[in-house]
Amino acid sequence: MRTLLVALSLLSSSAAMAQAATPQEALPSPRAAAPGEAVEPSTTDVAQPSAPLPPRANAPTVPEASPSIDERLTADEHRVEALEEQNTETKNDLSALKKLRFSGYIQARYQYQEPLDDTGAGGFSRFGVRRGRLKATYTTDVAQFMLQIDAVPAGVTLKDAEATLFVPGTRQQLSLTMGQMKWPFGYEGPQSSSDREFPERSRVVRNLLPSERDRGAKVNGRYKFLRLAVGLFDGNGTDSGTTQDNDKEKDVVGHLGFDLKWIAGGISGWYGHTLGRLPTDTFRHAYQRSRVGADLQAYFDVVPLGGTSLKGEFIAGRTYGAANNATHLDVPAHGWYLLLVQNIGLNDAVGVRYDSFDPHNGQRDLAAGEAPGADNTINTVGVVVQHHFGENLKMSATYEIPTTHVVAQALDPHDNLFTLQMQARF
Numbered sequence: 211m212r213t214l215l216v217a218l219s220l221l222s223s224s225a226a227m228a229q230a231a232t233p234q235e236a237l238p239s240p241r242a243a244a245p246g247e248a249v250e251p252s253t254t255d256v257a258q259p260s261a262p263l264p265p266r267a268n269a270p271t272v273p274e275a276s277p278s279i280d281e282r283l284t285a286d287e288h289r290v291e292a293l294e295e296q297n298t299e300t301k302n303d304l305s306a307l308k309k310l311r312f313s314g315y316i317q318a319r320y321q322y323q324e325p326l327d328d329t330g331a332g333g334f335s336r337f338g339v340r341r342g343r344l345k346a347t348y349t350t351d352v353a354q355f356m357l358q359i360d361a362v363p364a365g366v367t368l369k370d371a372e373a374t375l376f377v378p379g380t381r382q383q384l385s386l387t388m389g390q391m392k393w394p395f396g397y398e399g400p401q402s403s404s405d406r407e408f409p410e411r412s413r414v415v416r417n418l419l420p421s422e423r424d425r426g427a428k429v430n431g432r433y434k435f436l437r438l439a440v441g442l443f444d445g446n447g448t449d450s451g452t453t454q455d456n457d458k459e460k461d462v463v464g465h466l467g468f469d470l471k472w473i474a475g476g477i478s479g480w481y482g483h484t485l486g487r488l489p490t491d492t493f494r495h496a497y498q499r500s501r502v503g504a505d506l507q508a509y510f511d512v513v514p515l516g517g518t519s520l521k522g523e524f525i526a527g528r529t530y531g532a533a534n535n536a537t538h539l540d541v542p543a544h545g546w547y548l549l550l551v552q553n554i555g556l557n558d559a560v561g562v563r564y565d566s567f568d569p570h571n572g573q574r575d576l577a578a579g580e581a582p583g584a585d586n587t588i589n590t591v592g593v594v595v596q597h598h599f600g601e602n603l604k605m606s607a608t609y610e611i612p613t614t615h616v617v618a619q620a621l622d623p624h625d626n627l628f629t630l631q632m633q634a635r636f
Contacts, residue, residue: 314344315404315635326623327580333624339363340631341403345370352376354385369423387441388427390448393419394439394465395478397505397523398547407551408594409608409629412565414545418501418527421449426460437476440464445482445499457485459496467505475506484529486539497540501527516553523547526571542571559596564589577620586615604633 277285317340326332345358354374360367372391377384392400398411399419410416425448428441445461461482467475480501485494505523512518526544531537547565554560569585576583592610599605608629614622 309348309350311347311349312345313347313636315341315633316343317341317403317409317631317633319409319632320630322628324624324626326625327621340409343369343404351382352378383432385430386427387430390423390425391428391441392422393424393443393463393480394428394430394441395419395463395480395501396465396503396525397476397507397521404633404635407549407559407561407596407606408563408592408610409606409631412523412545412547412563413567413588413590414525414543414547414565415523417543417545417567417569418525418530419447420530421447423448425455428463435468435470437467437469438464443482445484457496459483459485461499463501472510473506473508475504478503478505478525480527484539486529488539497529499527499529501525513552516555516559518553519549519551521549521551538569541569543567543569544571557598561594561596563592563594565592566590575615575617577617580619580621581623582614582616582620588615589613602635604635606631606633 319338319340320336321338322335323333339362342361343358344361345356348355353376354372356370356372356374358368358370360369368390370389370391372387372389374385374387376382377386394400396415396419398406398415399422411419411422415422424443424445426441426443428439428443431438441463443461443463444455445459446455450456459482461480463478463480465476465478467477478501480499482499483496484499486497487494503523503525505521507519507521510518510520524544524546526542528542529539530541530543531539545565545567547563549561549563551559551561566587566589568587573585575586578584590610590612592608594606594608596604596606606629608627608631610627610629612625612627616622
């Protein structure tokens, strides 16, 4: 082996020596310039700086420093982590928005009431906006905020302002609410005006539960099919004309009900006092303000046209009035209604309601000239036809015929009322 390496070394040395001994070719000498002829410098004599050549099209490029696979994976992991953080923030924002819910409805009307007598006096033909409600509700696991305003041509008023605490561990089956809210009494009073079949509540509810709302605190509880709501309220209602309670008396109002899906109902009670003075009083006196009531709602599905519902309610009470609850101090009154609604298909319904209200129990009918007395019993028959244009728009036409008890010389006023209402809600 050593011999072979020595031989190869000798051969390479001989080749190098032979190349060094080969004479180099003579370079061409520059031409001698003629006298007077300018001699241009030869490109071979002076080294000229060469201009940068433009890059050749489609020339292959070589990245200066290509990231490794590990570096690219690390960068991708960082991008994924950033996207996950953004996704988490978006979910948190959406979760907060889901707790906030806006709803509302508008009831626009045309109404016509015939003249009260043959002279043409009274009556009206008018357009109006009865209700323009906007409600915001924010609900969490332990609390609920609810605010509702009513914006109509007469102004903007506060309807509901409630703060509710859901008692922990009860799965929102037990709660405490404070603020301005509806009285927990009966069925038609707490029922939303947007769900009611007739444009207005029955006459007995309008008189004994004016405005349906008051300021106070109440407890709501549910246990299986039972429902209980009881509260302590100022008692005068939000239509009393005062922003604060005009006395230190408080009223207890409650409703105990049941709900078996096809039939529901309950009983209601109200007890309290209000200060007032009758013409026979020297000083203000705490007059009793009380109510008792019973309600029942039944739902059937036996008619092939659609579902049928039958609803009724009876209320009797003492001391009432829309203005400061002093108009009918210590006056007993009662009333009731019966409502039958038949659905026709999915979008139409027909309803008939009969309601009766006696403003003064036991008082005989009177006359004020040729008109019946203000405290005479009034019975009203009403018919309503509804059509739903989808989920958000409902149109109804209602005709109501009130009949006032009269005595010999008094005549029943011609106060039939037609109401065409369009309701939009969201």
